[in-house]
Amino acid sequence: MSDINITVIDREGVSHKLIAPTDMNMNLMEVCKSYDLPVEGVCGGMAMCASCQVYVHTDKHFGERNDDEEAMLDEAYHVKSNSRLGCQIPISTEMEGAEFELAPEES
Amino acid sequence: MIKTDIVIIGAGPVGLFAVFEAGLMKLHCHLIDAIPQAGGQLSEIYPKKPIYDIPGYPTILAGELVDNLMEQAAPFKPGFTLGERAETIDELPNGNFVVTTSQGTKHEAPVVMIAGGLGSFEPRKPIIENLSDFEQNGVNYIVKDPDQYQGKEMVISGGGDSALDWAVYFAEKNGFVHLIHRSDRFRAHKDSVAKAYKLEEQGKLKLYTFAEVKQLEGKQQLEKVILETKDGIVPIDTALWFPLFGLSPKLGPIADWGLEIEKNAIVVDTFDYQTNRSGVFAIGDVNTYPGKLKLILCGFHEATLAVQSAYKRINPDKKFTLKYTTVQGVQGFD
Ligand SMILES: Cc1cc2nc3c(=O)[nH]c(=O)nc-3n(C[C@H](O)[C@H](O)[C@H](O)COP(=O)(O)OP(=O)(O)OC[C@H]3O[C@@H](n4cnc5c(N)ncnc54)[C@H](O)[C@@H]3O)c2cc1C
Ligand code: FES
Numbered sequence: 001m002s003d004i005n006i007t008v009i010d011r012e013g014v015s016h017k018l019i020a021p022t023d024m025n026m027n028l029m030e031v032c033k034s035y036d037l038p039v040e041g042v043c044g045g046m047a048m049c050a051s052c053q054v055y056v057h058t059d060k061h062f063g064e065r066n067d068d069e070e071a072m073l074d075e076a077y078h079v080k081s082n083s084r085l086g087c088q089i090p091i092s093t094e095m096e097g098a099e100f101e102l103a104p105e106e107s
Numbered sequence: 108m109i110k111t112d113i114v115i116i117g118a119g120p121v122g123l124f125a126v127f128e129a130g131l132m133k134l135h136c137h138l139i140d141a142i143p144q145a146g147g148q149l150s151e152i153y154p155k156k157p158i159y160d161i162p163g164y165p166t167i168l169a170g171e172l173v174d175n176l177m178e179q180a181a182p183f184k185p186g187f188t189l190g191e192r193a194e195t196i197d198e199l200p201n202g203n204f205v206v207t208t209s210q211g212t213k214h215e216a217p218v219v220m221i222a223g224g225l226g227s228f229e230p231r232k233p234i235i236e237n238l239s240d241f242e243q244n245g246v247n248y249i250v251k252d253p254d255q256y257q258g259k260e261m262v263i264s265g266g267g268d269s270a271l272d273w274a275v276y277f278a279e280k281n282g283f284v285h286l287i288h289r290s291d292r293f294r295a296h297k298d299s300v301a302k303a304y305k306l307e308e309q310g311k312l313k314l315y316t317f318a319e320v321k322q323l324e325g326k327q328q329l330e331k332v333i334l335e336t337k338d339g340i341v342p343i344d345t346a347l348w349f350p351l352f353g354l355s356p357k358l359g360p361i362a363d364w365g366l367e368i369e370k371n372a373i374v375v376d377t378f379d380y381q382t383n384r385s386g387v388f389a390i391g392d393v394n395t396y397p398g399k400l401k402l403i404l405c406g407f408h409e410a411t412l413a414v415q416s417a418y419k420r421i422n423p424d425k426k427f428t429l430k431y432t433t434v435q436g437v438q439g440f441d
Binding site for chain 1: 152156231266288353
């Protein structure tokens with residue numbers, strides 16, 4: 001078993017402690033959905049909708065933004081320097097203790 | 108008033124397959140969709156991506172699956188009301204339903220099937236103060252009937268497939284187009300981006316990267332868009348602006364139709380996928396029930412069962428038995 005603990009702050013500012021498996025090939029968007037957090041994941045995780053945008057509150061980056069992700073964030077709203085697409089962050093042991101915040105919904 | 112046997116709200120894969128199943132039982136269908144083309148998420152979100160879990164197809168592109176479904180439904184001559192959103196479902200004294208769209212088009216039928224997926228596709232709008240003033244007067248979020256723009260000068264914004272594809276289309280057709288994008292990276296397919304650069308070399312397309320439309324000007328009709336670019340402010344005279352930033356699905360009016368909703372989906376009875384309103388069915392991604400999976404193949408199954416029940420509602424006294432298509436073939440409508 002290699003579960004990790006992360007914190008996700010929802011759009012109302014409520015913080016949620018989540019336990020995520022590292023061995024199920026899941027990403028952060030999917031973990032949020034599995035906890036019924038209001039993340040739509042319209043494109044199913046293909047970096048094509050930005051509905052899974054999060055702000056990373058931890059210093060670590062968990063990998064760099066990839067090209068598709070950069071291109072999508074270029075067209076998204078409410079983007080900050082610490083924005084990532086949740087679906088492009090695979091759950092890994094490096095994320096233990098990390099904190100994320102859901103970006104506002106687009107209109 | 109358009110009259111038919113089944114009004115299908117949503118022309119995604121599930122709505123299209125329902126036309127075929129209904130046709131086998133000699134029922135006519137009419138489809139309504141908010142976007143100008145059929146195919147739902149497959150056409151709008153991932154037309155060029157492969158799908159691997161359609162039984163019998165080890166792999167098929169989403170766009171191809173839609174073409175095949177259209178071909179399969181074609182013998183049953185479905186009607187289409189495209190580019191209009193279904194707004195209301197009213198009941199007539201004779202028990203029939205009337206579905207009215209955003210443009211006021213009315214459709215009457217004894218059965219309504221909602222195959223609305225994740226909801227109707229609505230444009231992602233840029234944040235500009237007086238945007239709504241120009242929405243009927245030069246600003247368009249989708250390209251409907253491209254012929255009407257023949258020979259017209261226009262500005263297109265966006266970096267995804269629809270922005271690039273339309274920019275290329277109009278550059279080739281009209282000989283000139285302005286394309287504006289916030290960065291120099293594009294989400295669109297590489298081929299479309301390469302085509303756009305080629306058209307720029309030929310002087311048919313003017314590309315502004317790291318640029319954004321920030322202001323709109325005009326008395327009533329749009330006359331000018333003002334760009335903010337890395338080299339400063341650039342005004343462009345134009346009466347047409349297409350901000351094509353993609354569409355995202357919104358449940359929208361479905362929530363107001365007196366149906367039981369749970370987690371943004373319509374609760375149905377798995378016996379026949381009927382909703383709490385008798386005669387109104389919900390199939391595909393738009394419904395929910397214990398064990399629901401939002402998959403195309405599950406939607407096909409739901410459509411098949413729902414049509415059986417629709418048949419009994421429409422023809423309460425007629426007998427019908429299941430016939431294999433292998434045995435009876437496909438007898439289309441004249
Ligand atoms: C990127 C991606 C990859 C996918 N990959 C797969 C896969 O590999 N296998 C698989 O089985 N599934 C896959 N899916 C899921 C699949 O696309 C959906 O299950 C399928 O599209 C559902 O079909 P549908 O006909 O129910 O709805 P949709 O395809 O969502 O179509 C619904 C249509 O209804 C219209 N509509 C809704 N409300 C209204 C209204 N009020 N008025 C007018 N029109 C309305 C919408 O505009 C839309 O066009 C994927 C989805 C995505 C986003
Ligand atoms: S789920 Fe669509 S971009 Fe992440």
